[in-house]
Amino acid sequence: MDRRSFMISSLASAGLLMASSGASSGYAKGTGLTVPGFVNGPRPKITPKYGFRPWRPTYRLEAEKAPIAGAGLVVHSYGYGGGGVTLSWGAAWKVLDLIKDNTPVPLSQKPAVAVIGSGVIGMTTACLISSRLELPVTIYSDKPWKATVSNIAGGQWSPTAVDGTDLADIAVDALDYTNYLSTLDDWGVHRRDNYARMAELGLDKLHRLHVHTSKKASRIDARYVDRGYLAPGKAVPWPFAHSGPVTDCKLYRTYLVDVPVFLERLEKELNALNVRFVTQTFGSPEELGALGCPIIVNATGLGARKLFGDTSLQGIKGNLAVLDPEGEFDWLYSGIGYVFPRSRDIVVGGTFMHENTSLAPGNVCNSNADAPDVASDAEMLKVIRLAFSGMRKQDIMAHLSSLSLPCSYSGLT
Numbered sequence: 001m002d003r004r005s006f007m008i009s010s011l012a013s014a015g016l017l018m019a020s021s022g023a024s025s026g027y028a029k030g031t032g033l034t035v036p037g038f039v040n041g042p043r044p045k046i047t048p049k050y051g052f053r054p055w056r057p058t059y060r061l062e063a064e065k066a067p068i069a070g071a072g073l074v075v076h077s078y079g080y081g082g083g084g085v086t087l088s089w090g091a092a093w094k095v096l097d098l099i100k101d102n103t104p105v106p107l108s109q110k111p112a113v114a115v116i117g118s119g120v121i122g123m124t125t126a127c128l129i130s131s132r133l134e135l136p137v138t139i140y141s142d143k144p145w146k147a148t149v150s151n152i153a154g155g156q157w158s159p160t161a162v163d164g165t166d167l168a169d170i171a172v173d174a175l176d177y178t179n180y181l182s183t184l185d186d187w188g189v190h191r192r193d194n195y196a197r198m199a200e201l202g203l204d205k206l207h208r209l210h211v212h213t214s215k216k217a218s219r220i221d222a223r224y225v226d227r228g229y230l231a232p233g234k235a236v237p238w239p240f241a242h243s244g245p246v247t248d249c250k251l252y253r254t255y256l257v258d259v260p261v262f263l264e265r266l267e268k269e270l271n272a273l274n275v276r277f278v279t280q281t282f283g284s285p286e287e288l289g290a291l292g293c294p295i296i297v298n299a300t301g302l303g304a305r306k307l308f309g310d311t312s313l314q315g316i317k318g319n320l321a322v323l324d325p326e327g328e329f330d331w332l333y334s335g336i337g338y339v340f341p342r343s344r345d346i347v348v349g350g351t352f353m354h355e356n357t358s359l360a361p362g363n364v365c366n367s368n369a370d371a372p373d374v375a376s377d378a379e380m381l382k383v384i385r386l387a388f389s390g391m392r393k394q395d396i397m398a399h400l401s402s403l404s405l406p407c408s409y410s411g412l413t
């Protein structure tokens with residue numbers, strides 16, 4: 001039984017398997033996709049949000065045997081930058097392998113597992129440990145999932161601003177499971193076409209990595225690449241009606257994880273699996289040892305910087321302008337900023353600012369060369385409107401640099 005079929009059967013046994021939606025979207029859409037009213041109309045009501053992507057030169061996905069008194073094994077899983085939602089299921093499968101290979105207590109004795117962190121990494125990992133290894137799991141965190149960075153994410157399936165030696169393999173496992181969830185009705189995971197003004201760096205990088213390094217290439221070629229996933233962007237005419245004279249763009253096939261819907265559904269799944277949630281803040285690794293759990297999974301995201309003294313972690317700030325939902329749009333736009341229409345809102349975002357850089361213009365380090373260095377949600381919206389109006393990238397950037405941008409960075413810590 002492969003991993004995917006195991007999960008299908010475990011969800012079915014929990015009574016949670018839903019009918020397939022049979023959703024599929026084709027390439028041949030032609031022109032005339034409608035755009036939300038804010039693109040051409042009056043300024044909408046904006047709910048500003050921002051969060052810090054937990055970035056590291058490479059994510060940390062490794063086991064440490066007996067690093068602290070009281071815990072025989074600590075598995076670290078954090079540092080997924082702008083691709084944590086994307087990679088979550090693949091990273092969770094890897095954690096399972098690390099537990100199986102390094103467990104301090106035979107798994108048949110059902111050792112208790114403490115997962116630290118209630119973000120997407122902690123919750124997906126807890127789900128697989130409970131359903132696949134059938135071990136008792138408790139999730140400890142200082143914040144509920146609704147207050148995590150994970151719940152800020154826009155939710156495109158794209159490994160953006162994230163790196164690691166086995167990235168292609170983890171992404172492929174994640175893609176497999178994301179694809180499966182997209183066939184279920186209530187997980188908020190949908191196939192989407194992304195129309196990109198410029199190359200979508202995360203998806204393009206994954207294509208290159210997959211082609212050159214993935215051990216699973218042949219399996220994936222048949223199931224995904226041939227259907228347009230993990231493929232390089234394909235030039236197509238600009239499809240949006242009532243917007244500017246952009247002549248062509250790149251089309252990618254990917255998924256949208258409608259994050260609030262997805263995390264809510266995941267919580268329901270964890271409840272059905274009897275995974276407990278406990279609110280607790282940990283100030284040191286020794287406090288984790290005091291839990292008395294032989295196996296600990298560290299899924300604390302940016303929190304690992306303080307908790308485990310990991311100075312290679314840094315936050316990449318992302319601003320979002322979140323707008324009220326409007327109609328049904330089954331596309332994504334990216335390139336100069338992004339627009340991700342979801343069921344409960346429309347997320348406009350795509351900014352990348354490393355937290356440890358000075359805020360002076362020109363000193364902002366962009367992980368995504370195509371994302372604008374804007375400082376506020378209102379500016380973000382302006383960028384998107386200019387992009388849809390057909391302005392060239394350099395003209396948009398020139399326009400932005402002539403503005404005096406409001407800098408409110410009270411969230412930096």
Ligand SMILES: Cc1cc2nc3c(=O)[nH]c(=O)nc-3n(C[C@H](O)[C@H](O)[C@H](O)COP(=O)(O)OP(=O)(O)OC[C@H]3O[C@@H](n4cnc5c(N)ncnc54)[C@H](O)[C@@H]3O)c2cc1C
Nearest residue numbers: 051084085086117118119121142150155156282301303318
């Ligand atoms: C604006 C923005 C847009 C994004 N868009 C996307 C996207 O489109 N696609 C995508 O794949 N990714 C996206 N991301 C990235 C994604 O959000 C992150 O990679 C992901 O959420 C990281 O998940 P995590 O579980 O590791 O961390 P978090 O969600 O931060 O969770 C960490 C958990 O650890 C807990 N914790 C930390 N320290 C302690 C402690 N000392 N004691 C107890 N608990 C502790 C926290 O309370 C929290 O529960 C985006 C991020 C931002 C900011």
